[in-house]
Every structure is written in structure tokens, then in C-alpha cells.
Amino acid sequence: MQLDQATAEKLQQWERDLNAEYEQLQSRSLNLDLTRGKPSAEQLSLSNAMDGILAGDYTSADGTDTRNYGGIDGIKEMKRLGAEILQVDDGEVLVGGNSSLTLMFQAVLHAYLFGFDGPQSAWSRQQPVQFVCPVPGYDRHFAICEQLGIEMLTVPMTAAGPDMDALENLVRNDPAIKGLWCVPKYSNPTGAVYSAAVVERIAGLGRIAGAGFRVFWDNAYAVHDLGDTPAALASIMDCCRKQGTEDSVIQFASTSKITFAGAGVAFMAASAANLNAFKGSLGIATIGPDKVNQLRHARLFPSLAALHDHMRKHAQIIKPRFACVLDQLEAAFGHCDLGRWESGSGGYFISFSTRPGLAAEVVRLAAAAGVKLTPAGATFPYGRDPDDSNIRIAPTVPNVAELDTAMQVFVICVKLASVRQAIATRQ
Amino acid sequence: MQLDQATAEKLQQWERDLNAEYEQLQSRSLNLDLTRGKPSAEQLSLSNAMDGILAGDYTSADGTDTRNYGGIDGIKEMKRLGAEILQVDDGEVLVGGNSSLTLMFQAVLHAYLFGFDGPQSAWSRQQPVQFVCPVPGYDRHFAICEQLGIEMLTVPMTAAGPDMDALENLVRNDPAIKGLWCVPKYSNPTGAVYSAAVVERIAGLGRIAGAGFRVFWDNAYAVHDLGDTPAALASIMDCCRKQGTEDSVIQFASTSKITFAGAGVAFMAASAANLNAFKGSLGIATIGPDKVNQLRHARLFPSLAALHDHMRKHAQIIKPRFACVLDQLEAAFGHCDLGRWESGSGGYFISFSTRPGLAAEVVRLAAAAGVKLTPAGATFPYGRDPDDSNIRIAPTVPNVAELDTAMQVFVICVKLASVRQAIATRQ
Numbered sequence: 001m002q003l004d005q006a007t008a009e010k011l012q013q014w015e016r017d018l019n020a021e022y023e024q025l026q027s028r029s030l031n032l033d034l035t036r037g038k039p040s041a042e043q044l045s046l047s048n049a050m051d052g053i054l055a056g057d058y059t060s061a062d063g064t065d066t067r068n069y070g071g072i073d074g075i076k077e078m079k080r081l082g083a084e085i086l087q088v089d090d091g092e093v094l095v096g097g098n099s100s101l102t103l104m105f106q107a108v109l110h111a112y113l114f115g116f117d118g119p120q121s122a123w124s125r126q127q128p129v130q131f132v133c134p135v136p137g138y139d140r141h142f143a144i145c146e147q148l149g150i151e152m153l154t155v156p157m158t159a160a161g162p163d164m165d166a167l168e169n170l171v172r173n174d175p176a177i178k179g180l181w182c183v184p185k186y187s188n189p190t191g192a193v194y195s196a197a198v199v200e201r202i203a204g205l206g207r208i209a210g211a212g213f214r215v216f217w218d219n220a221y222a223v224h225d226l227g228d229t230p231a232a233l234a235s236i237m238d239c240c241r242k243q244g245t246e247d248s249v250i251q252f253a254s255t256s257k258i259t260f261a262g263a264g265v266a267f268m269a270a271s272a273a274n275l276n277a278f279k280g281s282l283g284i285a286t287i288g289p290d291k292v293n294q295l296r297h298a299r300l301f302p303s304l305a306a307l308h309d310h311m312r313k314h315a316q317i318i319k320p321r322f323a324c325v326l327d328q329l330e331a332a333f334g335h336c337d338l339g340r341w342e343s344g345s346g347g348y349f350i351s352f353s354t355r356p357g358l359a360a361e362v363v364r365l366a367a368a369a370g371v372k373l374t375p376a377g378a379t380f381p382y383g384r385d386p387d388d389s390n391i392r393i394a395p396t397v398p399n400v401a402e403l404d405t406a407m408q409v410f411v412i413c414v415k416l417a418s419v420r421q422a423i424a425t426r427q
Numbered sequence: 428m429q430l431d432q433a434t435a436e437k438l439q440q441w442e443r444d445l446n447a448e449y450e451q452l453q454s455r456s457l458n459l460d461l462t463r464g465k466p467s468a469e470q471l472s473l474s475n476a477m478d479g480i481l482a483g484d485y486t487s488a489d490g491t492d493t494r495n496y497g498g499i500d501g502i503k504e505m506k507r508l509g510a511e512i513l514q515v516d517d518g519e520v521l522v523g524g525n526s527s528l529t530l531m532f533q534a535v536l537h538a539y540l541f542g543f544d545g546p547q548s549a550w551s552r553q554q555p556v557q558f559v560c561p562v563p564g565y566d567r568h569f570a571i572c573e574q575l576g577i578e579m580l581t582v583p584m585t586a587a588g589p590d591m592d593a594l595e596n597l598v599r600n601d602p603a604i605k606g607l608w609c610v611p612k613y614s615n616p617t618g619a620v621y622s623a624a625v626v627e628r629i630a631g632l633g634r635i636a637g638a639g640f641r642v643f644w645d646n647a648y649a650v651h652d653l654g655d656t657p658a659a660l661a662s663i664m665d666c667c668r669k670q671g672t673e674d675s676v677i678q679f680a681s682t683s684k685i686t687f688a689g690a691g692v693a694f695m696a697a698s699a700a701n702l703n704a705f706k707g708s709l710g711i712a713t714i715g716p717d718k719v720n721q722l723r724h725a726r727l728f729p730s731l732a733a734l735h736d737h738m739r740k741h742a743q744i745i746k747p748r749f750a751c752v753l754d755q756l757e758a759a760f761g762h763c764d765l766g767r768w769e770s771g772s773g774g775y776f777i778s779f780s781t782r783p784g785l786a787a788e789v790v791r792l793a794a795a796a797g798v799k800l801t802p803a804g805a806t807f808p809y810g811r812d813p814d815d816s817n818i819r820i821a822p823t824v825p826n827v828a829e830l831d832t833a834m835q836v837f838v839i840c841v842k843l844a845s846v847r848q849a850i851a852t853r854q
Binding site: 041069284 | 463466471475528536567570688712
């Protein structure tokens with residue numbers, strides 16, 4: 001479909017045909033959901049052995065009774081696993097509860113209200129407080145900023161990570177910038193993996209930024225590879241050590257998409273100074289994380305190798321789902337300019353871009369035909385995509401047959417919206 | 428030992444004898460801990476069936492797959508249990524993660540930073556922000572206030588709850604007072620149970636307090652009875668409904684001292700308006716609590732009766748420990764004025780008061796003899812007991828033999844400190 005070369009009659013003809021197809025799909029009363037990055041039931045079942053895995057032994061390797069209070073930073077064997085996932089030293093890891101999002105909120109809150117370098121360093125003492133968000137990005141990151149009244153600036157994502165020239169320029173010239181959100185591996189939603197050069201430059205931001213600047217490094221998909229040769233991500237902490245910026249980066253990860261999405265274990269990694277400051281405020285809000293659940297995870301994954309084996313089973317389940325989406329996109333839009341898409345060799349999303357001004361309309365059309373998509377704009381701060389173009393596709397929950405149907409709907413919706421726009425533009 | 432009637436020679440004699448006893452105990456290199464309200468290993472083992480209890484079935488009663496994301500306010504069967512524990516409607520309960528302290532911190536933070544009645548109602552917009560704390564009370568409550576810069580005023584605890592005349596007087600005349608901490612049943616540390624009249628009057632505070640006032644009702648020991656006839660606590664939500672003050676009270680409870688201290692389930696109960704506002708900010712910081720652990724609890728406690736059966740087993744374990752402490756206190760101080768103590772028919776603590784000016788010295792002496800006590804002052808805001816008199820005794824962790832030894836040390840330390848003070852006063 002080459003809209004710009006088509007005659008007015010041809011456009012009208014397409015619109016009628018697409019409309020008929022759309023109405024036919026609508027009549028099927030579909031109820032499909034491509035909105036959130038959730039594991040499928042099949043994936044969750046890979047970890048069902050978690051129930052009963054302790055066999056009555058609730059004692060961690062160092063003799064801690066995990067059932068009782070205490071241990072604000074988690075059990076040792078899980079610190080080890082977190083350190084391996086995030087490529088840091090064991091002592092740089094704090095193991096939390098079931099949600100890395102909670103650790104992120106608490107870390108941002110700590111910096112905002114209490115200060116990583118004492119009360120005087122609390123961001124809230126100076127206004128405005130700003131963050132840089134590479135876009136498209138993750139809506140829950142943006143929501144934390146919005147909740148705390150932190151202003152968000154954007155830089156574009158490239159296939160190798162954020163546009164570093166633009167990012168460095170902002171950070172160097174604006175001391176109100178206190179933070180940066182990153183999903184460095186299989187980025188949400190584009191799937192990009194930050195190149196070694198980008199990681200190196202992000203580790204250097206601490207040297208050109210204003211006081212109190214922190215990178216929030218959400219390595220949510222650190223081990224979530226789909227291909228046989230996992231993408232390599234440079235260790236940002238190693239890069240920081242070389243540049244003396246260890247305090248400028250706070251890392252996060254979790255087992256939410258490894259074991260159970262709602263009952264996994266979250267990790268935070270940071271310098272000793274950052275961890276100590278953080279534990280100071282964390283210890284006001286809790287006596288400690290659920291160490292029993294940490295122990296279950298340690299028993300399920302006695303080594304990083306065991307965890308990688310487990311992740312290969314996840315890949316076997318979700319690879320065909322990604323392939324289904326990508327095949328349909330290629331077939332429909334591979335030879336025309338109605339859409340572009342990005343996808344990595346891991347992670348949970350495919351990022352699709354319509355022609356400018358059509359994302360909201362495509363989401364509306366799909367919803368009316370029973371296919372839920374992430375709201376247009378969600379991948380931008382304040383829910384505002386300036387081009388109204390980006391749509392995040394999450395292919396893991398539906399099975400391949402359902403996905404196939406959902407993507408038929410999606411393709412028709414993109415085409416229909418595009419043809420209608422072309423007709424309107426001609427008039 | 429009647430110090431005030433004793434001759435100077437008699438006091439000197441006592442001091443020599445006690446010193447000898449103390450040094451003899453010191454030579455035993457004891458290492459005993461009466462500091463925190465933790466369950467003993469024996470108590471924790473009552474819930475060991477939790478591991479494996481799901482038998483592969485991770486689905487809650489309404490068909491929710493507890494393994495996946497979602498459900499910010501928890502699973503239905505646990506809302507039911509929380510509602511029964513806190514004497515409210517199911518719809519008034521939110522079921523959280525492993526820590527009611529976290530829910531308390533989040534609720535206070537919500538009121539302070541975001542506002543239960545919209546951003547304009549955030550306490551932080553006016554300074555100072557003040558709380559009233561009945562004393563002696565719980566150090567972790569005070570720490571939340573201190574962390575947020577909330578000033579603490581005190582009112583005395585009586586055997587029937589806070590001194591209500593003093594409390595109402597403060598709340599009526601000082602609009603900066605935004606909160607009140609309460610442990611209404613088996614209060615920490617005195618063991619007092621709030622009378623029906625006190626509960627009624629606390630429910631009425633919302634009518635005389637300034638805007639945004641909230642009672643933080645930490646019903647930590649709601650089902651933690653030691654005796655066969657549990658103390659009755661009036662339902663504060665029922666009292667609020669009668670007075671139209673439903674929005675003025677936020678309740679908390681947890682299974683930390685029912686199942687596993689570090690891996691239990693926390694509850695919050697509040698009016699629909701409060702819960703909705705709270706969920707707004709909670710949903711920024713988490714996608715949801717650990718529903719799998721909630722389901723484990725629901726399976727262990729299919730009814731409130733099952734939970735009460737379970738609590739009777741706890742009572743069998745800890746009742747002799749409380750008795751050991753109380754017997755020693757009675758034997759040593761029942762017929763003199765060296766100490767007073769309070770203890771309820773449930774809960775986790777015994778509250779002991781030395782003669783004024785001696786608590787810190789007793790704690791120091793005991794520590795030097797290998798018996799750790801909660802720091803003197805901990806039961807008062809800012810760690811400052813104006814009389815330097817109150818010591819909280821937590822008897823659940825040591826076994827009876829250990830407790831017996833620890834209490835021998837405690838008694839000697841109280842006597843020794845008292846005699847030395849009496850000698851110093853005479854000089």
C-alpha cells in the first residue's frame with residue numbers, strides 16, 4: 001500500500017475494503033489484550049516448584065532463620081545472585097520485596113525528601129527538580145516523577161541507547177536535572193541495548209551534572225534473552241569505578257519476569273555510600289523484606305547458570321509470540337511506509353510507530369474491535385507523544401493463535417486509519 | 428527492700444551484697460536479649476505448613492492467578508480475614524505485603540506529601556505538623572514522625588487507654604495536630620486495652636480536630652490473647668459510623684506475630700474515600716502485593732476460628748515466659764517501691780518503671796552483665812523519657828530458663844541502681 005502514489009479513487013476503494021474487513025472483525029466480539037508486559041500463565045508455571053521448595057528448612061546459608069524479623073538488605077545467597085545479574089560486588093546489593101518498582105519509588109523518594117548526602121542534599125529543597133527521560137520509555141517511571149512533581153525533559157532513543165549528545169548537553173547546562181531513567185537492555189519499549197560507548201558516557205554524566213544527580217538504571221530485562229547469543233551489556237558500575245562516579249548510578253532488577261510477576265524478588269545495587277543512606281530511610285518504613293520468599297528463590301536458582309537455564313524455557317514459550325507479531329508487521333508494512341517498528345532479541349515489547357497523528361486513532365479502532373492496546377502516549381512523559389505515533393505492543397500473554405487474530409485487527413486498524421488520514425489530507 | 432527507711436549502714440551493706448551478686452552474674456558471660464517483640468523459633472514453627480500449602484494451586488477463590496501482576500488491594504479471601512480481625516466491612520480492607528509498618532509509613536507519607544483530600548490537603552503545605560503520641564509507646568511509630576519532621580506531643584497512657592481529657596484538650600486547641608498513634612489492644616508496651624468509652628471518644632476526635640486529622644490505629648495485637656477470656660476491644664469503625672467520622676481513622680494489623688514475623692501479610696482498613704486516595708499513590712509505587720503469600724495465608728486460615736485456634740498455640744508457648752517475668756518482678760518488687768510494672772493479658776511486652784532517673788543506668792548495668800534490654804527512652808518520642816524511668820521488657824524470644832536468668836540479672840540491676848541512687852541522695 002503506497003498511499004502517497006495512489007489516486008483518490010484507489011484510496012476510496014481501499015477505505016471501503018478495509019472498512020468491510022474491520023466490520024467483519026468487529027462482529028467476532030474479540031476480547032484480546034496486548035497492553036501490559038506480563039508473563040503468560042505458561043511462563044509462570046515454570047516456577048511452580050517454588051511452593052514446597054523449602055521442604056521445611058527455612059534457614060539460609062549463613063544460619064539466618066528467614067521466618068523472623070530483620071535483615072534489611074536481604075539474605076546473602078540472593079545478594080550473590082543479584083550481584084551476578086547486575087555485574088556488581090555482593091556488598092553493593094540490597095535484596096527487597098516483590099517489586100523493583102517499589103525500590104525505585106523509594107530510591108527517588110529518598111533522594112527527593114531525605115537526600116542521599118544528608119538532609120541538605122534533598123532535591124525538594126530546590127525547585128524545579130528535573131529528570132531526563134529517553135523516549136519512548138516506560139510509563140511507570142514517568143508516573144513516579146509526576147507523583148513527586150518532578151519535571152520531565154526528553155531525549156530520543158536510538159538503536160544504541162539515548163541520544164548521548166543531546167543528553168550530555170542537557171545535563172551539562174541545567175543543574176536542575178537530578179535524574180535520568182534508563183532501561184539499558186532490551187529497552188522498554190524499543191528493545192534497544194545500550195552500546196558499550198553509551199554505557200561509558202552515562203557513567204560519566206556524574207562528572208558533568210549538578211550536585212545530587214543520579215541515574216536510575218532499571219535493568220529489568222538483564223537475563224531476558226530470546227536469542228541463543230544474548231546481547232552483551234557493559235557493566236555500568238565498572239565504568240563508574242573507572243571514572244570515580246560510583247555514587248551517580250543506582251541499579252534495579254527483579255525476578256518478576258523470571259519467577260512470579262507478583263511474587264518475585266527485587267534487587268537494588270549501588271555504592272556503599274548510597275546503600276547506607278538508603279537503608280537509613282528504608283529502615284524507618286520496614287523491619288525487613290520477605291526473606292522466606294528470597295530463600296525460595298535461592299533454592300530454585302542455586303547458581304546463575306540455573307537461572308539462565310530457566311530463562312531459556314521462558315524464551316521457548318515467548319519467542320513464537322514475538323515472531324508472530326513481527327511476521328505480521330513485516331508482511332503488512334515491510335514494503336510500505338505505513339509503520340515502522342523496533343524489537344530487540346529479548347525483553348517484553350515491540351515498539352510500533354504509525355504515521356504521525358494516528359496512534360490514538362489506531363488504539364481507539366482496535367479497542368472497538370476487542371483488542372486492547374497500551375494507550376497511545378503512554379510511552380511518553382505526561383502521556384503526551386508529540387507525534388501521536390508510538391504504540392507499545394506486549395505479545396507475551398496471548399497465545400500464538402490469539403496473537404495472530406489480534407495482529408490481524410491491529411494491521412487493519414493501522415491501514416484503515418492511514419487511508420482515512422490520506423483521504424482527509426487530499427481534501 | 429525499703430530504701431527510704433533504711434539506715435546509711437544498711438544501704439552500704441545492701442550495695443556491697445548486690446555488687447557481689449552482680450559481679451558473680453557478670454562472670455557468667457551471659458548473652459541474652461529482651462529487646463524486641465519477636466516471636467520465638469518455636470512460635471514460628473507453628474506455621475511451617477505454609478511451605479507447600481498451595482499444592483500447586485495458585486488460584487484464589489475468585490479465579491485470580493495470584494502469581495501474576497495486579498490486584499493492588501489484595502485477594503478477596505484475605506480481605507475477609509482482615510475485615511474480621513479489624514471489625515470492618517470487607518470493602519474497607521486493603522491487604523498488603525509483609526509489613527504493616529510499611530503500610531503505616533506509606534499512609535503517613537500519603538497524608539503528608541500527597542493529601543487524603545487532594546494535593547491541597549497535604550500536611551506538608553502547612554508547618555509545623557504535629558502528632559500526639561500516648562506514652563510510653565512504640566518507637567517505630569515515633570521514628571516515622573521524626574523521619575518526616577513531624578513534631579510529637581505526648582499524653583500519658585492509663586490502664587484504659589490514653590488520658591482522653593488531655594488528648595481532647597490538645598486536639599481541640601491546636602489545629603497543627605494532624606495525627607495520633609494508637610495501639611488499642613495490649614498496647615505496646617503497657618499491655619493496656621482501650622476501654623469502650625476511650626474508643627468512643629477517639630472516634631469523636633475527628634469532630635473537634637483541625638482539617639486532615641487522622642488516627643493511626645495500629646491494632647498489632649488484635650488476636651494475640653494470652654488468657655482464655657480475650658479482652659474485648661470496641662470496633663472503632665462502628666463508633667466512627669455513629670459519629671460521622673469514618674474518614675478520621677486508619678487501621679492496621681498484620682500476621683507478623685501470627686505466622687512468620689518477616690513473611691506475613693499486612694492489613695490496612697479505612698473508609699472508601701481514604702482507601703481510594705491511598706491506592707492512588709500506592710499504585711505509583713507498586714503494581715501490587717505478593718498475592719501468592721496472601722493465598723498461603725488464606726489456605727492456612729480458612730476462617731477466623733482457625734486463626735484463633737492457631738493463636739491459642741502461640742499462647743501456650745509464650746504464657747510461661749510472661750509468667751516467669753511477672754513472678755520474678757512480683758517476688759523482687761511486690762512489697763517495695765523500687766519498681767512498678769504493667770502487663771496485659773496479651774500482646775508482646777511488659778512495661779517496667781524504675782524510680783525516676785534510673786532506667787538508663789539499669790539498661791547499662793544489664794548490658795554489662797550480658798542482658799540486652801531495649802534502650803531506655805525508646806518508649807518515648809525522640810528517645811527522651813523525661814523521668815528516665817520506663818523499660819520495655821520483651822519476653823518471647825528466650826526460653827523460660829534463659830528468661831529466668833535474664834530476670835535475675837534485671838532484678839539485681841534495678842536493686843543495685845536504686846541502692847546506689849539512695850546512697851548518693853543521702854550524701
